[in-house]
Amino acid sequence: GENVEQHPSTLSVQEGDSAVIKCTYSDSASNYFPWYKQELGKRPQLIIDIRSNVGEKKDQRIAVTLNKTAKHFSLHITETQPEDSAVYFCAASQNTGNQFYFGTGTSLTVIP
């Protein structure tokens, strides 16, 4: 089955700096890679996603890159703000095989 690894587990940055979270996956059949943000006591919510036919996607301060050959994808947050503080999860899934697996999460703290 799919194995998704995520690093780092914790990340502290100064407000205004960039934050990068990296994930690797094991199943080359995975073709959909979403990122979720979970604030304390809340539900995970999608912030950005990317499919395997695209190498990069950007939405304002958030961008995701995908390297299918190396089987890794990354989340980039620029100009971080205190409200970006949360736990971020990467995930991988595919159209067949009915698999949808999360990474172990990264706790991001943005220091004002």
Add this chain to the structure above:
Amino acid sequence: DTAVSQTPKYLVTQMGNDKSIKCEQNLGHDTMYWYKQDSKKFLKIMFSYNNKELIINETVPNRFSPKSPDKAHLNLHINSLELGDSAVYFCASSRSIAGEAFFGQGTRLTVV
């Protein structure tokens, strides 16, 4: 309107009891999931249902039994609760396996 709703939000019960958590989605999605989030925040998939059919059962003890009366509902029944079952349980749904998953607000289960 709440897209994915689960009840109850909090559940405190004694070891050995049987309890159920209900989940409903009004998004018209075909696929529903149950995830367990432990104290380390790891999101572990338990079950995946597609069109009321069980797709994934990820090494979950048979004390946990999902029931999907229709595509909009996926309930979770737990028999003989143990201390280690204490966690937050999230229901989620998506249009397909490789699509954005929408999460319920979570049920915090505490077994004493």
